[in-house]
């Protein structure tokens with residue numbers, strides 16, 4: 001050790017070294033994501049029936065979050081928020097109609113600027129430019145077999161797919177990913193692999209369906225749970241006729257949904273195996289997440305669009321043997337906006353200004369207990385606007401011109417006991433309401449809606 005630096009300085013230098021070493025050695029990023037994966041259908045988060053061996057193994061090799069949330073439970077805004085690390089409504093995105101502004105740093109362009117080979121395979125759906133080189137956007141494949149007319153979005157149409165997995169867009173995206181890894185093994189890459197399953201339509205091949213046929217029940221839904229739904233969810237039930245579903249239809253759609261989860265997990269497994277075969281595992285930061293969940297019948301609802309756990313909470317698993325401890329589960333509330341700054345910290349890529357998320361690395365490493373963290377989500381849908389905050393064991397939801405909810409997730413994970421009117425929680429509700437509504441762009445949403453109506 002040179003005499004000019006003290007032992008303390010040397011230790012501090014070592015502590016600061018990972019980020020520097022990362023940029024010098026060129027760690028890769030593999031960003032694996034699915035569409036509509038409920039955290040209630042995740043083996044590593046405790047579901048005993050669903051089979052997710054590949055992602056379970058990733059969770060064993062790294063850190064899994066049990067309270068990670070998307071910032072708007074629908075495709076485009078959720079993707080816009082992790083792409084920019086900002087609330088989607090702050091970058092022009094209120095719903096699936098897009099509008100992502102150009103003049104903010106995006107994950108793809110920032111890592112491209114830092115010298116990474118940035119490529120995105122599979123579903124994009126950002127609502128604007130991402131900065132990624134999109135190799136295979138499966139969302140625009142017109143000849144998708146599940147777009148034939150019998151495969152609607154309705155749960156009552158759930159069934160066994162009559163085409164092989166080789167024709168699935170996700171299998172094709174996976175094949176692109178395997179080729180990409182081979183071709184770029186010597187480069188520093190940022191590969192996004194984005195599956196569209198387990199998104200509806202509810203169709204899956206027999207080999208996956210049979211794993212669950214006869215093994216699942218319908219979730220418990222009481223008339224009171226239906227009565228207490230926010231108006232936006234009641235409208236959703238009406239629009240899609242969920243009240244007409246019988247128990248057998250609910251169970252079958254859930255069996256197919258679990259099958260789709262396992263199919264998607266099998267693709268993750270193939271990609272992880274390729275990474276191992278190429279000897280890239282040790283130098284690749286791996287993330288698995290989803291853009292939102294799927295209610296799959298809970299609370300009498302399907303799809304996403306709500307703040308209930310199955311919809312707004314997302315799976316999030318990180319693995320990187322050099323920096324991330326093995327088998328860690330973290331219960332602090334976090335957001336998908338936190339992904340971008342975490343990747344910057346892990347790789348040493350300078351953090352762009354204006355990001356709203358915070359790096360997860362201090363939490364992952366145990367330097368921070370997460371007690372001050374909270375997660376925000378919002379929804380603008382069919383004229384309804386709402387916001388949610390998760391803080392500690394509490395979830396508070398504010399539905400504009402409708403109602404409010406307060407759930408104690410530790411003691412009532414089913415979210416069917418609304419505590420918002422209890423006098424003992426008055427101060428808590430006031431504090432959560434204030435924080436949840438800070439910076440809310442409700443007025444902008446209304447103006448935009450008005451302008452679009454005029455233009456139409």
Ligand SMILES: [Ca+2]
Pocket residue numbers: 035036074075076199291292
């Ligand atoms: Ca989605």
